[in-house]
Amino acid sequence: xxxxxxxRAANPLRGRSFLLMLLAVLGGFAGxxxxxxxxxxxxxxxGAGEIAAGATNAVFMLVTVLTQLAMPWLLRxxxxxxxxxxxxxxxxxxxxxxxxxxxxxxxxxxxxxxxxGFGLLTVAGxxxxxxxxxxxxxxxxxxxxxLSVGLPNVVFLPAGVWLAQHVGFVPLFWIATAxxxxxxxxxxxxxxxxxxxxxxxxxxxxxxTLFSPWLVMCVVATAAGGLVAFxxxxxxxxxxxxxxLSFGLATVAGRWLxxxxxxxxxxxxxxxxxxxxxxxxxxxxxxxxxxxxAVAIAGxxxxxxxxxxxxxxxxxxxxxxxxxxxxxxxxxIAYDAGNGIxxxxxxxxxxxxxxxxxxxxxxxxxxAFTSLAIADQRGRARSR
Numbered sequence: 136x137x138x139x140x141x142x143r144a145a146n147p148l149r150g151r152s153f154l155l156m157l158l159a160v161l162g163g164f165a166g167x168x169x170x171x172x173x174x175x176x177x178x179x180x181x182g183a184g185e186i187a188a189g190a191t192n193a194v195f196m197l198v199t200v201l202t203q204l205a206m207p208w209l210l211r212x213x214x215x216x217x218x219x220x221x222x223x224x225x226x227x228x229x230x231x232x233x234x235x236x237x238x239x240x241x242x243x244x245x246x247x248x249x250x251x252g253f254g255l256l257t258v259a260g261x262x263x264x265x266x267x268x269x270x271x272x273x274x275x276x277x278x279x280x281x282l283s284v285g286l287p288n289v290v291f292l293p294a295g296v297w298l299a300q301h302v303g304f305v306p307l308f309w310i311a312t313a314x315x316x317x318x319x320x321x322x323x324x325x326x327x328x329x330x331x332x333x334x335x336x337x338x339x340x341x342x343x344t345l346f347s348p349w350l351v352m353c354v355v356a357t358a359a360g361g362l363v364a365f366x367x368x369x370x371x372x373x374x375x376x377x378x379x380l381s382f383g384l385a386t387v388a389g390r391w392l393x394x395x396x397x398x399x400x401x402x403x404x405x406x407x408x409x410x411x412x413x414x415x416x417x418x419x420x421x422x423x424x425x426x427x428x429a430v431a432i433a434g435x436x437x438x439x440x441x442x443x444x445x446x447x448x449x450x451x452x453x454x455x456x457x458x459x460x461x462x463x464x465x466x467x468i469a470y471d472a473g474n475g476i477x478x479x480x481x482x483x484x485x486x487x488x489x490x491x492x493x494x495x496x497x498x499x500x501x502x503a504f505t506s507l508a509i510a511d512q513r514g515r516a517r518s519r
Contacts, residue, residue: 147268148276155321156219156267157283160260162318163223164287166230167253169295169311174233174246176296177304181237194243195250196471202254203467210259210460215266218259220322225252227315234305252315254467262463265454266328271398273454277447278394285387285443292383344456345465347511348449351410352469353476354504358417358497359386359442360477362435369424369490370431378423378431382439389443394451402448403512407505409448413441414502421494446470 175188229248268276419434453462
């Protein structure tokens with residue numbers, strides 16, 4: 136193992152360093168998720184239009200991806216712990232500045248600062264999954280990491296809007312500051328891990344061996360991003376809340392379960408059924424948007440379960456093919472890019488056609504990528 140102080144732990148998944156990493160990630164994601172729907176709302180309250188309000192999250196994600204691209208280089212120089220601690224601080228500390236001004240330039244500037252923090256958090260956190268546990272436990276470790284990432288989405292996404300409406304925006308900004316900043320203390324007790332070595336292979340941010348799992352992750356994330364952005368507009372109002380809740384819970388459960396199965400039987404057994412499940416769920420959403428609203432909950436559950444499982448197995452596959460910093464960077468970019476493409480691409484396609492056609496086309500694309508997952512697994516089997 137690479138960990139110094141956790142070598143004696145009977146089970147590294149219960150070791151101090153791994154649990155503290157999960158705690159820090161949980162705090163960072165809580166600060167992020169609380170404000171995800173709130174900052175655009177704050178901009179609208181200040182007089183911004185919908186497009187300008189949406190730009191706050193767009194700038195946040197753009198800066199996140201740009202930061203992620205620099206992470207392999209940064210991890211080689213400052214290490215995982217410092218990057219993770221800086222990430223949680225940068226998500227939290229700038230947040231009260233939202234209350235200072237509702238001018239768009241100010242909101243975009245604060246969003247950009249927080250985007251740097253989120254880029255640091257996502258790559259350093261998921262890279263530590265590979266560094267803090269043995270190879271044979273990476274699937275289960277990624278599943279537990281998925282819980283620390285997914286539970287804030289289930290709990291804090293609706294809580295943020297409720298708190299803004301019933302407690303106030305400014306108190307919420309302070310809450311979203313306190314959670315990630317307080318959890319930064321956990322980072323100092325994580326055992327040191329080795330820094331990635333410099334060299335020609337390390338200098339390549341996106342090794343070609345990552346391409347297949349990256350593309351699978353990106354395509355399924357596109358379907359999930361489209362669902363989150365457009366499900367409330369595509370189906371009957373009564374089905375929206377239970378469908379989104381079903382999607383969120385299934386994503387967390389799918390990611391955890393895939394880790395259990397993947398460590399025991401191998402990720403190759405998980406990836407193809409997961410893609411098929413995500414495609415089938417997207418197809419069910421297409422039916423729901425055509426009027427069969429009753430299938431929306433089941434469809435959202437299937438897409439969420441497939442999406443969660445794909446998150447786990449593709450991350451572990453990337454860890455097998457590249458050093459942790461490069462693998463984590465590529466995976467996080469696939470996740471963020473897919474969600475962004477889903478939000479924008481669905482909007483373009485819906486404008487040109489309708490919701491059933493859009494979700495149906497996305498289902499066909501996801502299912503088509505089953506062949507890529509199969510080919511990748513066969514290629515890996517032959518190379519062994």
